[in-house]
Amino acid sequence: MPPTLIDETDRINADYARVSDDDRGAAEGVESQHSDNEEFGEEIGRPLAATYQDNSLSAFSGRERPEFQRLLADIARGLIAVVIVWHADRLTRDVREALDIIKLFRAHNVRLYSVQKGGEYNLNRASGRADFIADINQAEKESGHKGERVSLARKRQARTGQHGGGIRRFGWGVPTGRVRSKCLNPKAPLDERVYVDVPVLDMTKHRQDEAAEIRIWAKELLAHGNMAQLMRGIRERGVKTVSEADERKVKRGGKIVDHGGWDAKTITRIVTGPRVSGHAVYKGEIIKADAYPAILPEETRQALIALLSDPARVTTPGNTPKWLISKSTGGSCGQCSAGGMITVRHNSKGPVYRCEVCHKGNQLAPLVDEYVASVAVERLSRSDLVELIKPPRPEVDLAALRADVIELRRRKKEAGLSYARGRIDLETLETVKADTDQQIAKLRAVIAEATAASPLVDFLDTDSVEAAAAVWGTLSVGRRREIVRVLMDVTVLKGDPYELDPDTIRIVPRARHQPRAVSLD
Template sequence: MAGKLKINADYARISSDKSGAGVGAESQHIENEEFGEEIGFPIEARYTDNDRSAKARPDGTFAPRPDYERLIEDIYAGTVGVIIIWHANRLHRNVEEVTRFIKLALEYKVRLFSVKRGGEYMLTRASGRADLLRDTVTAQEESEHRGERVVLARKRQARTGAYGGGVRPYGWGVDTGRTRRVCLNPKDSPETREYRDVPVLDMSQHNTEEAEEIRRWKTDLLAGISTRQVLADLAARGVLTVAQKDERTLRRDGLEVKHKGWGSRTIQQIVTNPRTAGHSVYQGEIVKRNAYPPIITEDERQALITMFADPTRKTSPGNTPKWLGSLIYRCGSCKKAERRNPDGSPVTETVRKNSYGTHIYQCRDKGHCLHPAEGVDAYVERVMIARLSREDIAGLLPQRISVDVTALREELTLLDIQEKEIGLSLARKKISLTLAEVAQAEIDKRRTEINAEIKDGTAEHPLQEFVTSDDAESTWKQLTLGRKREIIRLLVTITLLPAGKGNRPPVHERVKIVPNR
């Protein structure tokens, strides 16, 4: 290393540069250069990490600092003799990292100066090394305290109902007329970052269109419509997610990825989120109840939570029906021959295309009893609208049962605790296997009863909207396919009769509709 010419360098870093202009780092360079001239070590090379944090991540690793790493490489190469920094916390914010730096500086005889200190850290002396460590520790403590203050401030914001930032929750946000500048790709390098002015939203108010969408999901789900059917309806109507509507760029591992649209998990998260019921949340915890106007009621939210957690609820994937009568209309030929499915249920029909490309209903089992799908569905819809237009529609609604959803859910929690205690007692041989099985059976029975009580007390009846409607046809047309199918299941049994050969009778003579009791 002897005889090799070494340079005087300065290092500047700023943790957060929202403007992307690098002004903070440039100010440090200017002061470093002035200080270097004063002490006789004019700066010959700059090292800059703009908008780069030196703080350790939760897993103990550090965020990449390209120019700091280049500086370390140049020290190893023996090309750096003097480093000037504005303050110790610009170079390091972690004791472990600064300890490694001290060892490296001593090995390669690198001198370190600080503008704020007004002189050199004499790293060859114990006192100089202690000073650098002390200044770094102080900076680390200040950073941790600042982080704690930020957490407390965010939690205080949540308690007061103020929005703490982050991705806009679906269902919330009203344009205030103001704008703010945001970075579209904050994890990219500073020179490639893009910025855009976006509207400032009042996050305490409902986005009217999205809030109505959430209520629509709630109504359908509590009426027994499957999540898959809700997703199919969203796709058919072209409803956009928050990311799609707000034109957010999604990235994974630094690469841009396509928006996948709605998923069942997203739907569940939105309708069961405490904020949807008007509560303020911080890190998953409700910190203030009734902080905002609710989109759905707390009882409805709790009922949805119970419904999604019900182990008897069918969640296995499968084809989502795209026609009104798929898997509902019964095959008249199989009924006449008294053929049934292995589970005892009647054989139903699905829709396929015939050799002419026309959609037809046909028996799932034998492939017979063919009927034009569009014509059958149109006829069934006319019959259903006529039935729903009658004045006695209110008589079809059951008497609503009053339930305490909160109390029932608390009882479910107690049952979970009891179930764990039974398992522990069995493992410790405090109870016999027979006694454990009896106790488990009682818990399962009560859990089923509670889920049924919650469902009966909070379920949205499919016919509810028709009781107050003056135009049954218009109301019917606004329903989702899933809601229409549930109404058909509830009110009637439809059988498609064999059409025979030759001149086939009109559709209304081939469709048998019998009211359910």
């Protein structure tokens, strides 16, 4: 059944005016449109009784236009007889929305006039509707050209260090105190759209908590290079992703799904991306260096690139270490004449340290770790801790070293292809591979030495055992293992199966800058 209409003599004539960008904020554009609309209304015998104006709001972005929504609501209530606009695109630049407007105007017998057209769009006739849609189509085409101009503007913004909008990056986005209106369902019919206020963020500034987390990631990775240990620490600290922190809904295939949480690929992208060092990026290319305050220094980012892009790294998680002592941290057996190293095994008592050769020791791992940690914390609280930290690393061109490694890997690959094509024999291939592998190993050793961060630096400002213990409590197991490896050699003897006797744990401090074994786990 058609809606009940109020007699046209009881309804009013109104105009609608809108401009997308009002840089000066003076609303001169909408006032100018209104003056022309008002004059046109007098000419056609339809004097205006009301005006609806949206200033500096686009008709093509799905953003809420309060006065436009009020106009549509008044039309639906049967209060409007005539609408005058300066041009059809003042109402909309979206053909689909234009069809909704036609349907609404026809349902409530509202007549539409355009100053630029010089007359009426007769929406009750196919020709009038076609004219209206044609003008909207032209406006949509012009919006496409505008999109190209916007793309160029985004590039200029990136070059000058300005943020062009979009989903915020982890570590960035400080609330400005302002809000903007956002449509939650822009594809819905006009009268069913829902709008919410969302905060306006300054994307050139750090979120201090997230920036601090990124620095922890960098420190952990450079200390032990174990992504699995880092991920475990992130889970234990309850670090939220951007989607979780901002309560964003994640959709796949149009359906809302659970947040996947952190993964190694995301962590790598964040700590190695140019943005983390303050560089402005457009389509993956740095177009302005040092555009923003850096979260990580550029040399740290380059070190992480060298570390995380090394194909020799083991990328499968394996067993994430849970205990402080292992053969890689220098744990040895005090009972074994064969020089066995201790590892953690499980028996009826629980996890125990025992020799991998003679299988002696069998000391409860939690008790041993507690004792070793107490010794480590006491040493870390001393004022002479700085003497254990190796001198500053020499300046190294990490980018050049990385490029050399990549080039050597390319040569090795080419040698393999040459062998497959019969151009070289197997002996030559093996010689080339052995030579390049040796050179790559030397380069990696230089990179590792240059990028290694001392795990002791976090304790330089602690002046008591309590303060050192507090810092120790914030560290991951991987970080603690590195500290133990730097500070001491641990020898485990046979002891009481249920209680710890400190005399059965021999701890020998390492000499300053003494070389240590390379971790293989």
